[in-house]
Amino acid sequence: MSVDQQAGWTPRALARGAVATVDLDALRHNLRVVGERVGTDVMAVVKADAYGHGLVECARAAQEAGATWLGVALPTEAVRLREAGVTGRVLTWLEVPGSPFDDCVARDIDVTVSAPWALDSVLAAARRLGVTARVQLKLDSGLSRNGSTMADWPALVAAARAAEVDGALAVTGIWTHFACADEPDHPSVRRQLDQFDEALGLADVAGLRPEVRHAANSAAALAIPAARYDLVRIGIAMYGLSPGPEVGTGTELGLRPVMSLRARLASVKRVPSGSGVSYGHLYSTAHETTLGVVPVGYADGIPRNASNLGPLLAAGTERTVAGRVCMDQVVVDLGDDDAVVGDEVVIFGSEGPSADVWASVCGTIGYEIVTRIGPRVPREHLGVSEQ
Structure with a gap:
């Protein structure tokens, strides 16, 4: 291999006159640095083609660095990982009516459920396939995007538990997402933690025993210890960039650009x-x-x-x-x-x-x-x- 090719200047890149080189050793380094700092299991977030870095390549490197979960937004991204031969736990969280629920359930992909229609869709897929589906329940604790509101949470939890008892699904996780994790002292952070804890308590009373509870993205994982729970979701920090100025620069965090x-x-x-x-x-x-x-x-x-x-x-x-x-x-x-x-x-x-x-x-x-x-x-x- 020539020096140019070692630097990413392959014939394809030379023909284009531009190249984005992706240093997977830097990615592995970053994930290990974060993992050692937070002391919990890590989900490597590889949505959006791994933030533009290459979905399959980055997913494999993240697993090699110790990531126990992979996270993607779209079900089609999760299916693509499976089609590429990527094994292990994969969570998807942004479904719409018509999403490939059957493909996800058949490929042992954990599907996030935020509303009754999504639960019904997963259950229908599980029954068609004759298998137990894996789902994670998401709470909207204050971001006002996807996720169940607290008002709807008891009914969603009860329905999920009933389906679990019936053997149609297993609730493998409960999670939420912060609005202002890159501002660790923002008052919304404490409010969201409190609401998440309340939701976890209600799920426990209903009989749910999830494998993982998670709330933290890169910023929260690095700057808000109380948000770490069982698992943290590492996205931007894995790629060597800062999750926000109040959390620290990439260099200060010991990260390397990927x-x-x-x-x-x-x-x-x-x-x-x-x-x-x-x-x-x-x-x-x-x-x-x-x-x-x-x-x-x-x-x-x-x-x-x-x-x-x-x-x-x-x-x-x-x-x-x-x-x-x-x-x-x-x-x-x-x-x-x-x-x-x-x-x-x-x-x-x-x-x-x-x-x-x-x-x-x-x-x-x-x-x-x-x-x-x-x-x-x-x-x-x-x-x-x-x-």
């Missing part, structure tokens, strides 16, 4: 002073200079509002995008530094600016920066296990 987004210059040319650059001429050259074209744009996930703001490492120096971010490309002002077509530019990653820095200048969060990198950018996974 994704690096890089490209190769597609054009290098000298232009005179006063040259307008890109659409709208939001940038003009202050003197004679060298401009480079980087072949990634908003169709690849580069935020358009990073125009004149997005940081890049090019020709050995950190710079910003010059002018408007286009659909397929951005321009960078290289000054008088030496550069040639094909030179590497780091958009974000373990070298150069981080995805969190991109998030800061774009007024968003690191989650969005990595998950929005589009399919036109090849993913090359480093550190794939040979097993």
